Amino acid sequence: MVAPRFFRCAHAMQPSESMMSPAANDRPTRIVVDLGRLASNLHLIRARVGVPVMAIVKANAYGHGLVPVARHLQTVGVERLGVAFVEEGIALRRAGVTVPVLVLGGIFGPQVAQFIEHDLEITVSSLDKLRQVEATAQAMGRRAAIHLKIDTGMERIGVHSYSCGPLIEAACASRWCVLKGIYSHLACADDPDSPMTARQLERFQEACAHFERLGAPMPTRHLANSGGVLHFPDTWLDMVRPGIALYGVLPGSASKRSIAVEPVMSLVSKVVYFKVVKAGNPVSYGATWTAEHDTRVVTVPIGYGDGYPRALSSRGEVLIHGQRHPIVGRVCMDQFMIDIGRHSAWNEDEVVLIGEQRGEAISVETVAEQGGESPYEVLVGLNERIPRRYVGGLLRD
Structure with missing residues (x-):
């Protein structure tokens, strides 16, 4: 049974044009690729180095989609x-x-x-x-x-x-x-x-x-x-061969953002279930996390079967209504649970796993650090079970 809506906050977020709900038969979990940012990153790198660029698009363009990314890079003049x-x-x-x-x-x-x-x-x-x-x-x-x-x-x-x-x-x-x-x-x-x-x-x-x-x-x-x-x-x-930096992600924890590239990918989903978990009740496989007090828990339909790191179990976080909430219990193959405490949420609310929401952001680098992986692993691990949506497409000045 689908849980009823809880209650709406007066300042409930209105989705932007690029993040509007997909068609009813589309999966609510999706990767959104900002082609405008991709073109801008290419422009910034080329302007800084002053030589031609070989854009690296291996491994499904680092999870962003091999063919759409390559086609767009060709359109904006990659060498x-x-x-x-x-x-x-x-x-x-x-x-x-x-x-x-x-x-x-x-x-x-x-x-x-x-x-x-x-x-x-x-x-x-x-x-x-x-x-x-x-x-x-x-x-x-x-x-x-x-x-x-x-x-x-x-x-x-x-x-x-x-x-x-x-x-x-x-x-x-x-x-x-x-x-x-x-x-x-x-x-x-x-x-x-x-x-x-x-x-x-x-x-x-x-x-x-x-x-x-x-x-x-x-x-x-x-x-x-x-x-x-x-x-x-x-x-x-x-000539230079940027890979991960072209997608706005730093290659390592010691790296510096010496060129103002911006993240190209967002990973978003939606709340599909809400419940109150009583104090003392465990959540998910292995009962590795137990509620210390009555709390509100929502379920998100994405898991390690999509390439979302299982290592984020009880370590990662997401954004709902611009607020950070922790993942609790083990990440399952197809879904995981979020403790929202005394905050409100309802079915079909947007959940940001990577990206920005209401001025808050979760970066690929943060997800990698929380999961004990490299940013490369996070990006290329997101597999084809997650649909990609492409927005933008114009070079930003």
Whole structure:
């Protein structure tokens, strides 16, 4: 049975145009993506760094929606996009995205032909990988666009900076590969005080010096991820690769908002049930939280099955009527409970899990800290069971 409405406050919130209730058959839980803020963040980053931007849209554009985000970034003039896997690149091409797309992940041999067929730029991280790409390109009669990956300290993929000479020489001499760029990845740039970034920059510059020794033209050099963009101007070089910062979220707890990017995502739901829980009664699985006194509890229809962190059990909070209320008991697969104390709430009231309401805000960074995760995990964990709504779309001055 649906609980009756409790009582309305005189100052009950009226939803804004961008947050109006969805159609009756839509799920009340939704992610709202502000494309205007996304475009503004791109504009702010480009204005600050003064070089082209490769916007990273891997992992479903950090939970914001791969195709809608990429299409909008193309519309507002992004120079390049970056994805993790060839499948993401193919999805963009099939959706009509035509800007250059670099696949940042390692090459799986049988897929090389798909890179070339869909005009995707390939990360080449060793001589063997280069030969693999060359052989496929020759067999297809089409040249492949490549970027060389140099390992300057991440120890993930890429040829070591101290042994990259033969790869660079072979890439410059290749008949079937067009060398578009050379890059590395910063391991500690989210911390502005880490000395690791300076060491990586030095190693990368030493690797790039091979082009001068060979008398070959320098391809586009790109090194700065979000941390590099925010903290290390020396790493901006010829192009930058912002990911999480493009979506208005800081990459780490030590990071500084040196560029005034704003959060692009809101996560909202609605109250679906209200009840009074008597003192001494536990709430949710495992009876891990017990009411110390009679209190009002509401249920929200989202859970860890949607990617909302279970670690927020009895630790997280939400906004209802602009007031913060704690999650109580364990987060369930599809719902969780909120203790609203002696405050009022009623069915279909908006609940903000991430975002702003009446001048109060809950950030991705706060959710990550409360759940013991990184902001990256929070964003990419929000899965496709949650519908996305897109608002805005105009570049803000």
